[in-house]
Amino acid sequence: MPKWYKSNSTEMEHTKAIKNTLHLTPFVFVLLYLSSLLVVTIPVTHTVEIRQMQFTPAELTVNKGDKVVFVNKDIVTHDVTEASGKLWQSPALTSGKSWSMVITRSQAYYCSYHPVMKGKILIR
Amino acid sequence: MKKLKAFSALASGLLLSVTVLLLPASGQNTPKLSDAEVAHTAVTANQIDIDYAKLAKERSKNADVLKFAETMASDHKAVIDQAVALVTKLGVTPKENSVSKQLLADAEKTRKTLRTKSGAAFDRAYIDNEVAYHKAVIAAVEGLLIPESENAELKGLLQSIVPALNAHLEHAQMVQKQLNGNGTHKGH
Numbered sequence A: 001m002p003k004w005y006k007s008n009s010t011e012m013e014h015t016k017a018i019k020n021t022l023h024l025t026p027f028v029f030v031l032l033y034l035s036s037l038l039v040v041t042i043p044v045t046h047t048v049e050i051r052q053m054q055f056t057p058a059e060l061t062v063n064k065g066d067k068v069v070f071v072n073k074d075i076v077t078h079d080v081t082e083a084s085g086k087l088w089q090s091p092a093l094t095s096g097k098s099w100s101m102v103i104t105r106s107q108a109y110y111c112s113y114h115p116v117m118k119g120k121i122l123i124r
Numbered sequence B: 001m002k003k004l005k006a007f008s009a010l011a012s013g014l015l016l017s018v019t020v021l022l023l024p025a026s027g028q029n030t031p032k033l034s035d036a037e038v039a040h041t042a043v044t045a046n047q048i049d050i051d052y053a054k055l056a057k058e059r060s061k062n063a064d065v066l067k068f069a070e071t072m073a074s075d076h077k078a079v080i081d082q083a084v085a086l087v088t089k090l091g092v093t094p095k096e097n098s099v100s101k102q103l104l105a106d107a108e109k110t111r112k113t114l115r116t117k118s119g120a121a122f123d124r125a126y127i128d129n130e131v132a133y134h135k136a137v138i139a140a141v142e143g144l145l146i147p148e149s150e151n152a153e154l155k156g157l158l159q160s161i162v163p164a165l166n167a168h169l170e171h172a173q174m175v176q177k178q179l180n181g182n183g184t185h186k187g188h
Helices: A003-022 A025-041 B002-026 B035-059 B063-090 B098-115 B119-148 B152-182
Strands: A045-051 A054-056 A059-062 A067-072 A098-102 A107-110 A118-123
Touching (some): A045 A059, B035 B098, B035 B119, B035 B152, B098 B119
Antiparallel strands (some): A045 A054, A067 A098
C-alpha cells in the first residue's frame, strides 16, 4: 500500500474526529464559564492582628464571603464588637486566642474593653 | 462648702500622687533604681489601679464606669502577671524602694477620699483620678522606669505596656466627657 494512502487515511480520521467533537463545543464554553465563576467565588481568609492596642490593618477590603481571622497578640484581653454593639460580638479573646467570621457586608467594629480601638471591614 | 473641701482634699491627694510620679520625669533629683526596684515600682503602680477599680466596682452603679473599672482590673493584672513571669525568669526579686513606698502612701490617701463619695460624685472623682493617674504613670514609665531599666527584656516589657496605658487614658477621658456631659448614671 502506497505511503500517501496511509497518510491520507490518517488525515481523514483526524477530520472525522474533529467533526465528532464539534457538538461538544457549547459544553466546553459552559464549563469554562462555570470554572471562571468558581475562581471568583473561592473565599479568601484574611488576618487582622490585634497588637499594641490596635487592629492591624485597621481598614480591610474583602470580597463578600471572605473570612477574617482576628488574632490577639497583645498581653491584655480584647474582643471584636460590631459598631452598634447589637449585631455581633466575639467572645473575650485572651492573649494568643483568635476568632473568625465570614464577611457578608461592610461593617465597622471596635473593642468593647478598649472603645478607643476601632476597625472597619469593607466589601469590594 | 463641704463639697469644696472634699474636692480640695481629693485634688491635693491627686496632685501629690501626680507630683511624685512626675518628679523623676523632670530630670532633677531623678531616683536611681535597680532593675529589682523598677520591677517593684511597676508592679506597685499596676496594683494601685487594680485597687482603685475594686473600689469602683463596690461603689459605682454607672455601666460605663463599671466597664472601665473591669478593664483596668483585667489589664493591669495581665501586666503584673507578665512582670512576675519575667522577674521569675530573670531571677530578680522585686525590691521595695522610695518611689513605690510613696506611690502606696499616696494611693491610700486617694482611696480614703474616694470612699467618702457616692453616686455621681464618686463616679466623677474616680474617673478624674484615673485620668490624672494614667497621665502620671505614662510620664513615670517613659521618663523613669524605662530609662532606669538595665535588662533589655524588662525595658521591652515596660515599652510594650505604654500603648495600653495610652488607651486607658483615652478611655478614661471618654468616660469623663460622658459624665461631665450629662452628670447622670448612664447604661447601655
